[in-house]
Amino acid sequence: MNNTIQMVDLKSQYLKIKSEVDEALLKAVEDTAYINGPQVKSFTENLKKYNQVSAAVTCANGTDALQIAMMALDFKPGDEVIVPAFTYIATVEVIALLGLIPKFIDVKADTFELDHTLLEGLISERTVGIVPVHLFGQCSNMEAILKIANKHHIAVIEDTAQAMGAKYIFEDHTEAFAGTIGDVGTTSFFPSKNLGCFGDGGALLTQNLELSEKINIIANHGQRKKYHHETIGVNSRLDTVQAAILDVKLKYLDDYSMARQLVAGRYDESLAGIEELITPVKAVYSTHVYNQYTCRVADGRRDKLKAYLQERGIPTMVYYPIPVHLQQAYLTYGYKEGDFPVAEQLCKDVISLPIHTEMKDDVQEFIIQQVISFFNNGK
């Protein structure tokens, strides 16, 4: 096996729908309505329908989506926002940029989501928001989180950048799409996300029409009417060409989710016997769309496994090597090592194996065999 194995195979995914994408792309280019063209409207409408939600608003990227959500919810400097210590930096970055105070919370070792049993202890007079992150493609325990949030009148922003298309399963067995359960859900169309465009893109979902109106205005320089600025906003728009691509790809999102689930299922089955490797744990309250297939390695051998696979041409990634509270830029908030033991341990243990929509059986079999051989050899 000497052709290169990739974490994500965007090229093969594109080639499968090339004619459809190329046609949509060329039309957008030729129509020259590069900003807020009809494709943006069409995609926004289809995204809303897909997610069975009252409103969708597109924007420039997933980080902006988080920022716009917090602006639309009127979070003010000095307000506190509870956010997991184990997440991608973007979730916390916008909190800091808006002058809000991140209140980190530890996560659960099995599902990687914020540990809702710790929420009550962190809520103060100044707490205005909780940001559950649906990390790696599976929903956090929204019912437990919302119960506490509602009791204290705190807003819930679902960071759904990695979980577009996943479904939350309520205790009564009804389902709702990730990002449509809290006050607002934010997502990203970065190329490697489950619904990815050919550059940057993002969106917000909400069941609250009043809030969606505010989001619309903020994302567009704070104006409802051109050159009439009623609030301070930002310039954050989804390009027409990206919307054109996304409108094609949205039709395949369920197929993409299924393809990822198939790959994950094969890993689950084949790697189940390895005692030192813990494959992803599925929550009862969510489907999993596997933006990443993230395992944990016991006994501090994660880096050895990574090197072993690298030598054999298998890329892996560590999402994330450092918890946010220990990142240099965030030390000013006064946290220290030991504050969030689970998040810190996960940073030492996690490893993500290649998973994408175009994984070939023989390639995956090779990856599986190499993982097994690492542990068999007691490396």
Ligand SMILES: *Cc1c(COP(=O)(O)O)cnc(C)c1O
């Ligand atoms: C990708 C990602 C973001 C940010 O999305 P961008 O479009 O890259 O700005 C935010 N949160 C999480 C959890 C992500 O994975």
